[in-house]
Amino acid sequence: MPRIVKDWLGEHVELPADLTAVRLAEALVKVGLEEEEIHPAAVTGPLVVGRVLELTPEPQKNGKTINWCRVDVGPEHNDAEGARGIVCGAHNFAVGDLVVVSLPGTVLPGGFAIAARKTYGHVSDGMICSVRELGTGEDHDGILVLTRAGFDAADLTPGQDAIALLGLGDEVLEINVTPDRGYAFSYRGVAREYAHSTGARFTDRGLAENLTTPPPAATADGFAVQVDDAAPIHGVAGCDRFVTRIVRGIDPAAPTPDWMKRRLEGSGMRAISLAVDVTNYVMLDLGQPLHAYDLARVAAPIVVRRATAGERLTTLDDADRALDPQDLLITDSPAGAGSRVLGLAGVMGGASSEVSATTTDVLVEAAHFDPITVARTARRHRLPSEAAKRFERGVDPRLAAVAAQRVVDLLVELGGGTADPAVGDLDSTSPAAPIRLDASLPTRLVGVDYSREQVVGTLEQIGCTVDGADETLVVTPPSWRPDLTEPATLVEEVVRIQGYDQIPSTLPAARGGRGLTPEQRIRRSVARSLAEAGLVEVLSYPFVSTADLDALGLPADDVRRATLRLANPLADDKPLLRADLLVALLDTARRNVSRGLTDVAVFEIGQVTRPVAGAPAAPSLPVGERPSDAELDALAAAVPAQPRHVAGVLAGAAEPAGWWGRGRAADWADALDAARLVAERVGVEVTVGPDTTTMPWHPGRCAALALPDGTVVGHAGELHPKVVERLSLPARSAAFELDLSALVAATTGEPVTAAPVSAFPAAKEDFAFVVDAGVPAADVHAAVVAGAGPLLEEARLFDVFTGEQVGEGKKSLAYSVRLRAADRTLSADDVRAVRDGVVTAAADRVGAVLRG
Incomplete structure (x- = not known):
C-alpha cells in the first residue's frame, strides 16, 4: 500500500x-x-545541531582510539561550561564541523534510546550521529557532517532542531x-x-506545461524500438507506447541526495544508487514506472515481443526464470539467434543490462504496457514488483514522455550528466472512448438530488471533458482513469466527490413470518447436539489432492474419486474439490495429532461436490444483460450436485484417565453413537447393518446406516489400520460420515409432537441371549423391539460376553427392557406376555437362545 x-x-x-x-x-x-x-x-526527543569545539584523540588498551569531544549544542542544552562532553568512535569530522547530536531522552529509529552513560573514563552526555543511526541511509562509516551533506553553514545554528531540519519528525x-x-x-x-x-x-506535475523543461518531440535518431507482438492477449497489443531517452557522462560515484533518500525510505523504498533511485522517485511521484539500462550493455534496436519456448532470464533479484510464451519481453534484437532478453516488460529488468557502479551512460525507458499482460506475468513468476502493481491497475499512457523528462532532468542535475538530444517515442495509444451519460442518472440510481451543474462540475473536476447542452452528456474520461468505462462508473465518481455522507441510510423493513428454513434449523440442531456430545466443530478447506484420496485407500471405481478439478486452484498440490468430508477432516485430525493433541474429537458440516460424468459444460453468459431462461437452465444443469454432509473423527481417549479410573479410548461404538445422534436430531429412523468393503473403514468394524427404504446414507466405525498408519493417527481411531441432505429429504416435514407422559409405573425385564458370534447386535435389538410390542418404552444393550460358558463361536448379549402402559399399571400377565413375545421373536429371527 x-x-x-x-x-x-x-x-x-x-x-x-x-x-x-x-x-x-x-x-x-x-x-x-x-x-x-x-x-x-522516525525520531523523537531532543535532536539538535551541534558544533564541535574540541576533539581529543585517546588511544585505548584494546587498540581502538576514541575521540573525547566538547560540542556546543546551544545555550538551552549546554552545561555550565558552554558545551557538552561526548565520546565518539568515528574519525571523519574535525573541530568546527556542524554535526547532529542526540541528547539524553532522544529515541532513534529502532527504539534506540539515548542516555548519559560512563564509558572510556568519561561521562558521554549524548551521541554524535551517523546517517544510519538517524535512519536516513545505510552509511555507518562516519559521522554526518551537515555542511558536506549539502546544508549551508549560514543556515545552521548550534541548538537548532535537527528533527525538523532533516525531516525526521513527520x-x-x-x-x-x-x-x-x-x-x-x-x-x-x-x-x-x-x-x-x-x-x-x-x-x-504530470502535465508537460508544468515542467521546467518540457519534453522534446521524438527525433529520427532516437534509440530504435520495435513492437513485435504476434500473440496479443484478448486482442490487445502488449505495448502501445515506448519512450527512450539517453543521459551521457553521469558520475558513477554521484550519491543520491539525502532529501531523496529520506523521501524514498519514508515511502517504503530502499535507496540503491542514483540512477535507480531517480527512476523510483519519479515513479512514486507521478505513477509512471521507469527503467534505467546501462547504455553500453544494450544494442539497438530494442524489441518488445512475446517469449519463445525455452527462453530464460535472470532478473534483478538474481533468480533464473523459465519464460512463458505469454510473457511480454524487452529484448535488444528480434527473436532468434542472438536475441538477448533484457527484462520482463512492466515487471522487472534483467541482470545483464542493469546499471552498475561503473555506468556513465544511461538509457531511460518509459513505456505503457497492457495491464492484463503484466498482471499475468507478475503472478506467473510470483513477482509483485512496484512497477507491476501500477501497470496492472492502469497507468496514464500520456505520462511516459513527461516522466522520462523528469528522470533526465534529475540525472543531469544530480549526476552531472548531459541529456542526449536523441529522443525515441513509439506511440500507438488511442484516446479514451467517450461515454454517453444521462445527467439524471446519478439522482435516479442513488436517491440524492444532484443537479445537472453538480454532475458536470464534478466530472470536470476529476479531469473529464464534458460536452452536450441538454440532459444527455458526452463524457470523455481523462487518460489516467482507465476504470471509467460506462455510465455507472461516472455515477460513482459523482457520488464519491459530492460525498457518501449525503446518501441517507435506509434499512429495508423486515417481512414478518420469516426465519430459518427447516433445513437450517436441523443443521443447527445437529451441530449443537454433536458439540454437546463432546465433539469440536471445525471448518476445513474443500480442496484436496489425488494423494489424499490414495491415503484413504479408495478403489479406482469409487464415486468419491470422481472429483471436480479447479481451473485456477489456490494451491497447485490441491487442485480438486472434495467429494466427501472425511478426506479433508482426517487431514485436520492428523494435523492436530502431529502437534501433540492426541485426543481428538472433531466434526464438520459442509458441502461436497459430486460431478456426473458426461454433464454438459457451463455456457458463457452475457455480462451487459440478463441471461435468458434457457441460458440459466443450461447453467443450472451444468452445476454438479453439492449435497451437505456431516462427518466426525474420534481418536485417542474418549474419557480421560484420572483418580476416578483408567479412562476409555474412543472406538467404533462412539462413532456409531454420534451417527445415530445425527439421525435422531434430524428425526429419521435409520437401520444399522454391517459393511465389510467400504474404505476407509475397518472391514470388520464398520456399520452402514440406511433409511427405511434401504438407501444407504452413511457409514460409521473404526478406520482401517492401513489408513490409520498412513495418516499417523492413534490406533483404533474411528470416524463417521452421513449424507445430511438425504436425511433431511427423508423427513416428513410434519412438526414433531411430544409423546404423552404416562403417570403409571414402569416394569423392567432383563434378557440375556446366546447367539452366533457373527450375528449383529442390531438384529438382536430389532427382534427384542418387535417381540415387546406396544408396551415397550426402551430396550438397551448393557452387556456383551464371550467365553467358555456360552460356547465357542457364540456370544451373549444382555438387554434391559422397560415396559409401560399409558392407561394402566401393568399386571404380571402383561409382563409375562411381553417376555414370551421377546423370547419367541429372538429365537425366530436370529436363532437366539435365552441364557440360563
Whole structure:
C-alpha cells in the first residue's frame, strides 16, 4: 500500500502548515482512500545541531582510539561550561564541523534510546550521529557532517532542531487503494484526491506545461524500438507506447541526495544508487514506472515481443526464470539467434543490462504496457514488483514522455550528466472512448438530488471533458482513469466527490413470518447436539489432492474419486474439490495429532461436490444483460450436485484417565453413537447393518446406516489400520460420515409432537441371549423391539460376553427392557406376555437362545 510523506505531497497540492497524519487520513477517506496505518515519527526527543569545539584523540588498551569531544549544542542544552562532553568512535569530522547530536531522552529509529552513560573514563552526555543511526541511509562509516551533506553553514545554528531540519519528525500515512484506482499509487494521484476532498489548490506535475523543461518531440535518431507482438492477449497489443531517452557522462560515484533518500525510505523504498533511485522517485511521484539500462550493455534496436519456448532470464533479484510464451519481453534484437532478453516488460529488468557502479551512460525507458499482460506475468513468476502493481491497475499512457523528462532532468542535475538530444517515442495509444451519460442518472440510481451543474462540475473536476447542452452528456474520461468505462462508473465518481455522507441510510423493513428454513434449523440442531456430545466443530478447506484420496485407500471405481478439478486452484498440490468430508477432516485430525493433541474429537458440516460424468459444460453468459431462461437452465444443469454432509473423527481417549479410573479410548461404538445422534436430531429412523468393503473403514468394524427404504446414507466405525498408519493417527481411531441432505429429504416435514407422559409405573425385564458370534447386535435389538410390542418404552444393550460358558463361536448379549402402559399399571400377565413375545421373536429371527 502507498505511504505518503507529507512534505513530498505538498509539492503537488497546498497543505496546511499544521496538517497531521490523522487529519490527512480523514480528508482522504472522504474520497475513498482508506487509512491502512499511521507510522510514527522516525525520531523523537531532543535532536539538535551541534558544533564541535574540541576533539581529543585517546588511544585505548584494546587498540581502538576514541575521540573525547566538547560540542556546543546551544545555550538551552549546554552545561555550565558552554558545551557538552561526548565520546565518539568515528574519525571523519574535525573541530568546527556542524554535526547532529542526540541528547539524553532522544529515541532513534529502532527504539534506540539515548542516555548519559560512563564509558572510556568519561561521562558521554549524548551521541554524535551517523546517517544510519538517524535512519536516513545505510552509511555507518562516519559521522554526518551537515555542511558536506549539502546544508549551508549560514543556515545552521548550534541548538537548532535537527528533527525538523532533516525531516525526521513527520508521521507517515499508509493508505489502502482499491484495484480500480491505480492512479492513487502516486503522489500526483493522492494530491489530486486531497484537492477533491478539501478544495486545496492542485498543480498537476504530470502535465508537460508544468515542467521546467518540457519534453522534446521524438527525433529520427532516437534509440530504435520495435513492437513485435504476434500473440496479443484478448486482442490487445502488449505495448502501445515506448519512450527512450539517453543521459551521457553521469558520475558513477554521484550519491543520491539525502532529501531523496529520506523521501524514498519514508515511502517504503530502499535507496540503491542514483540512477535507480531517480527512476523510483519519479515513479512514486507521478505513477509512471521507469527503467534505467546501462547504455553500453544494450544494442539497438530494442524489441518488445512475446517469449519463445525455452527462453530464460535472470532478473534483478538474481533468480533464473523459465519464460512463458505469454510473457511480454524487452529484448535488444528480434527473436532468434542472438536475441538477448533484457527484462520482463512492466515487471522487472534483467541482470545483464542493469546499471552498475561503473555506468556513465544511461538509457531511460518509459513505456505503457497492457495491464492484463503484466498482471499475468507478475503472478506467473510470483513477482509483485512496484512497477507491476501500477501497470496492472492502469497507468496514464500520456505520462511516459513527461516522466522520462523528469528522470533526465534529475540525472543531469544530480549526476552531472548531459541529456542526449536523441529522443525515441513509439506511440500507438488511442484516446479514451467517450461515454454517453444521462445527467439524471446519478439522482435516479442513488436517491440524492444532484443537479445537472453538480454532475458536470464534478466530472470536470476529476479531469473529464464534458460536452452536450441538454440532459444527455458526452463524457470523455481523462487518460489516467482507465476504470471509467460506462455510465455507472461516472455515477460513482459523482457520488464519491459530492460525498457518501449525503446518501441517507435506509434499512429495508423486515417481512414478518420469516426465519430459518427447516433445513437450517436441523443443521443447527445437529451441530449443537454433536458439540454437546463432546465433539469440536471445525471448518476445513474443500480442496484436496489425488494423494489424499490414495491415503484413504479408495478403489479406482469409487464415486468419491470422481472429483471436480479447479481451473485456477489456490494451491497447485490441491487442485480438486472434495467429494466427501472425511478426506479433508482426517487431514485436520492428523494435523492436530502431529502437534501433540492426541485426543481428538472433531466434526464438520459442509458441502461436497459430486460431478456426473458426461454433464454438459457451463455456457458463457452475457455480462451487459440478463441471461435468458434457457441460458440459466443450461447453467443450472451444468452445476454438479453439492449435497451437505456431516462427518466426525474420534481418536485417542474418549474419557480421560484420572483418580476416578483408567479412562476409555474412543472406538467404533462412539462413532456409531454420534451417527445415530445425527439421525435422531434430524428425526429419521435409520437401520444399522454391517459393511465389510467400504474404505476407509475397518472391514470388520464398520456399520452402514440406511433409511427405511434401504438407501444407504452413511457409514460409521473404526478406520482401517492401513489408513490409520498412513495418516499417523492413534490406533483404533474411528470416524463417521452421513449424507445430511438425504436425511433431511427423508423427513416428513410434519412438526414433531411430544409423546404423552404416562403417570403409571414402569416394569423392567432383563434378557440375556446366546447367539452366533457373527450375528449383529442390531438384529438382536430389532427382534427384542418387535417381540415387546406396544408396551415397550426402551430396550438397551448393557452387556456383551464371550467365553467358555456360552460356547465357542457364540456370544451373549444382555438387554434391559422397560415396559409401560399409558392407561394402566401393568399386571404380571402383561409382563409375562411381553417376555414370551421377546423370547419367541429372538429365537425366530436370529436363532437366539435365552441364557440360563
